Amino acid sequence: MTLRFASIGSGTVRIVLLTAASAFLLAAGDAPQADRAVAQAVLTSDIAYTTIDTTAAADAVTTADADVVAPAESQRAASLIALVSAMDGKAGDAVSADREMHCLANAVYFEARGEPLEGQLAVAQAILNRVASGRYADSVCGVINQPGQFSFSRARSPRAGSDWSTAQSIALIADQSMWREVAPRAMSFHAAYVSPDWRGKAKVAQIGRHIFYR
Numbered sequence: 001m002t003l004r005f006a007s008i009g010s011g012t013v014r015i016v017l018l019t020a021a022s023a024f025l026l027a028a029g030d031a032p033q034a035d036r037a038v039a040q041a042v043l044t045s046d047i048a049y050t051t052i053d054t055t056a057a058a059d060a061v062t063t064a065d066a067d068v069v070a071p072a073e074s075q076r077a078a079s080l081i082a083l084v085s086a087m088d089g090k091a092g093d094a095v096s097a098d099r100e101m102h103c104l105a106n107a108v109y110f111e112a113r114g115e116p117l118e119g120q121l122a123v124a125q126a127i128l129n130r131v132a133s134g135r136y137a138d139s140v141c142g143v144i145n146q147p148g149q150f151s152f153s154r155a156r157s158p159r160a161g162s163d164w165s166t167a168q169s170i171a172l173i174a175d176q177s178m179w180r181e182v183a184p185r186a187m188s189f190h191a192a193y194v195s196p197d198w199r200g201k202a203k204v205a206q207i208g209r210h211i212f213y214r
Contacts, residue, residue, distance in 0.1 A: 080117050080179065087169035095168045101175060103141040104128075109167035110152035112210065119208035120167065122182040122189070124174035126212060129187045136187075183212035 095101045104124055112120040130136040130143045137143045144150055158164040173179050183189075183205040189212045190196055201213035 083173060083178065084117060084166060084169045087172055088165055091168040091172040092165065094172050100140040101171055103144050104175065105168045105171035106158060107144050107150060108170050109158045109164055110156065111150065113163040113167060115208040115210065118182045119210055120170045121174055121179060122186065122207050122212055124170050125181055126183065126186045126189055128174055129185060133187060182207065185214040186212035188213045
């Protein structure tokens with residue numbers, strides 16, 4: 001069933017959207033950070049709200065009741081997709097206005113485009129962990145431009161399209177701590193098809209084609 005809000009104010013519709021989004025994210029076990037992020041995205045959205053699929057909202061609530069204790073990996077992935085989608089359009093403005101954000105999005109794009117969203121997010125979070133550690137440069141651009149750390153050419157520019165849009169959303173999500181840390185405290189990663197001699201580093205996770213270490 002679809003409800004139409006032809007005569008209901010945008011504030012009311014936003015509340016309904018927020019309720020559905022929050023319930024969906026609770027199903028993934030990533031509250032309160034993730035639901036707060038989607039709440040912010042929904043409340044500041046410029047989307048013209050015209051219809052809401054109440055069946056989908058009901059399904060989200062039902063799933064939340066059933067799986068909040070042990071959410072399936074597919075549910076977590078789905079809720080991250082929803083969050084990335086909610087950031088679409090807004091992330092581009094943030095990246096364009098902030099050099100640090102642009103550096104982070106660039107790194108996500110060239111190091112991890114085509115990887116699962118969690119893998120892209122883990123790359124962004126690892127870079128931010130380096131900045132916070134005091135062991136590398138004290139800025140995102142500084143970390144990325146340190147010699148011998150990242151393989152992509154800084155002279156290249158991302159190609160406009162869905163991959164670049166996703167990279168910008170992932171950068172904003174990581175920068176604003178909108179999602180749990182995917183590879184906790186990781187600061188290094190490499191492609192799964194190579195085997196560097198990284199003694200002293202503890203493997204944290206393998207996501208897609210990348211292995212992450214702290």
